[in-house]
Amino acid sequence: MGAKKQPVHPLEDLIRVDRLPHIWCPGCGVGSVFSSCLEAIKATGIDYRKFTMVSGIGCSGRGAGYINLDSFHTTHGRAIPFASGIKMAKPDLNVIVFSGDGDLFAIGGNHFIHAARRNTDITVICINNLIYGMTGGQVAATTPNRAKTATTPYGNPETPFNLPLLAAASGATYVARWTMIHVRDLIHSIMEALNHHGFAFIEVLSPCPINYGRRNKEPSTQTLKNFQDKTIIKNGADPATLSMSVAEGITLGKFVHKEMPTQDECYAKVCLGEK
Numbered sequence: 001m002g003a004k005k006q007p008v009h010p011l012e013d014l015i016r017v018d019r020l021p022h023i024w025c026p027g028c029g030v031g032s033v034f035s036s037c038l039e040a041i042k043a044t045g046i047d048y049r050k051f052t053m054v055s056g057i058g059c060s061g062r063g064a065g066y067i068n069l070d071s072f073h074t075t076h077g078r079a080i081p082f083a084s085g086i087k088m089a090k091p092d093l094n095v096i097v098f099s100g101d102g103d104l105f106a107i108g109g110n111h112f113i114h115a116a117r118r119n120t121d122i123t124v125i126c127i128n129n130l131i132y133g134m135t136g137g138q139v140a141a142t143t144p145n146r147a148k149t150a151t152t153p154y155g156n157p158e159t160p161f162n163l164p165l166l167a168a169a170s171g172a173t174y175v176a177r178w179t180m181i182h183v184r185d186l187i188h189s190i191m192e193a194l195n196h197h198g199f200a201f202i203e204v205l206s207p208c209p210i211n212y213g214r215r216n217k218e219p220s221t222q223t224l225k226n227f228q229d230k231t232i233i234k235n236g237a238d239p240a241t242l243s244m245s246v247a248e249g250i251t252l253g254k255f256v257h258k259e260m261p262t263q264d265e266c267y268a269k270v271c272l273g274e275k
């Protein structure tokens, strides 16, 4: 009897299997968002050589190391300027930033708002797990008010960012929010973002059972149940009205999708005199 043949993973051509096993904890949502991203890349039908992925530091930031495309694992908070530079040097590339809320909105917050303001033609996927996961569960710019973290043991006294509102107010021309269990919506949204001409931002809510759930007595299964039962899809909603509260319902959907001149188009027109 010959050895049983292992089935081929449907995303094997996009995964660096030599890097497995991955580092993500049991119950973590990052892997699910990562596979949705790969599914979306595959579904666009665009030549893989036309993509590149950039990540910063953090659990989500490991994504760039597991993808079988040109990819860059950059320093903390610097994924967006790195991606913007790639896009300026190679405008025909489809540049994806795959990173976390800590990386993109704390240390990297300034880079985020200015890339959105310039309408740089990149796709930013932010896995929001409400905390700094990899470094031990410190409070983040997205941690809910009163939530417990390693650095706010009595509860977070601050107000978190509304990420879609921040993106839209900064000038992003595609803005959406999903959870890691809304897989079909998420894949469709990433496909739209990859085909969008301009700065596209997708927030994906995802559990961190190890560093957020454990401290806030919220097991991963409860987070997933909240994602299933307490989310309301409101496409086109004003980002200023979005809720992140389980009591009031967590708002998901595509909130902004419009065409505006991109950073390179504005540069060519103003600085190079192109029509």
Ligand code: SF4
Pocket: 023, 024, 025, 027, 028, 029, 030, 059, 129, 133, 134, 207, 208, 209, 210, 211, 212
């Ligand atoms: S620490 Fe949290 S975010 Fe990081 S891999 Fe573990 S569960 Fe996921």
